[in-house]
Amino acid sequence: MAIGGLTTNALLYLDNVSVTFDGFRALNALSLSIDAQEMRAIIGPNGAGKTTMMDVITGKTRPNQGVAVFEASHDLTKLDEASIAELGIGRKFQTPTVFEMHTVEDNILLALKTDRRPFPTLFSKRTKAEKERIDALLERVRLTGSRDRKAGELSHGQKQWLEIGMLLAQEPKLLLVDEPAAGMTDQETADTADLLREIAKTASVVVVEHDMVFVRDLGVKVTCLHEGSVLAEGSLDAVSTNERVVEVYLGR
Structure with a gap:
């Protein structure tokens, strides 16, 4: 399906996306493509447009121009945040947001994709399928041994x-x-890289990160943003030796 004259097979495709805040251009004709089951690292200096890009993808910010196409048929710029989340786009902010007074297991239970209207929630019982799903998720995120601890x-x-x-x-x-690596120990950072690589086997992952050691550990294609546009793209070695990237970001 074509949107705005575009035809794409990518899971996510941004084309000519621009966002301006009070005369400041946060995104400047940004184009970006993410394939299914791809992990991409996004780097760049503060103010490069990384957060605004994610805001556009999740519907928090409307671009002044351009389209953001998901699964070749949904223009995200026309949808609200709830509708975009229902399409299957999740976002984790830098500061973790969990229910700290609830157990780890209950946090996962509350997040399960199920009917959360008041009546079904009040009278529902945990099914065998839900228990198995919770067990699998806790194992996946390395928290099986902490399931009964308060978050x-x-x-x-x-x-x-x-x-x-x-x-x-x-x-x-x-x-x-x-x-994701901000504030972590070295071992937690390494484990997080392993976790994200595992997730990318079944879903696409976009990682915004400043820690170049962590980015190298991910071993994925890197996109460097600067002044709201793509400055360089490719392997970390190729991007990190780009003269403009060194000048505006890595050389600082």
Whole structure:
């Protein structure tokens, strides 16, 4: 299906997207393509447009021009945030948001993709399928041994994993992750890279990150943004040796 004259097979395709805030152009004719089951790292200096790009994808910000096409048939610029989430796009912000007074297991239960209207929620009982799904998610995010702990007792890295698990409970097709390695120990950082690589086997993942060691550990294609546009794209080695990238970002 073509949208705005475009035909694409990519899972996510941004074309000529521009966003202006009070005269400041946060995105400048940005074009970006993400395939199904691809993980992409997005890097760039502060103010490069990384957060605004994610805001456009999730419906938080409307672009002044351009389209954001999901699954070749949905123009995200025409949809609200709830509708976009229902399509299968999940977002994890830099600061983890979990229910700290509830157990880890209950956090996952609350996030499961199921009927959450008041009546079904009040009278529902945990099914065998839900229990198996929770067990699988806890194992996937390395929190099986912490299932009965209050979420507020977890380390920063574990809270990050829990929130990722809560997003996975929604069965996303595309996961946007903002600086997942920030504040983590070296071991947690390595484990998070492993986790994201596992997720990318079944869903697309876009990782916004400043930690170049972590980006290298991911071993994926890198897109560097600058002043709202793509400055360079390719392997980390290719991008990190680009003279303009070194000048505006890595050389600082």
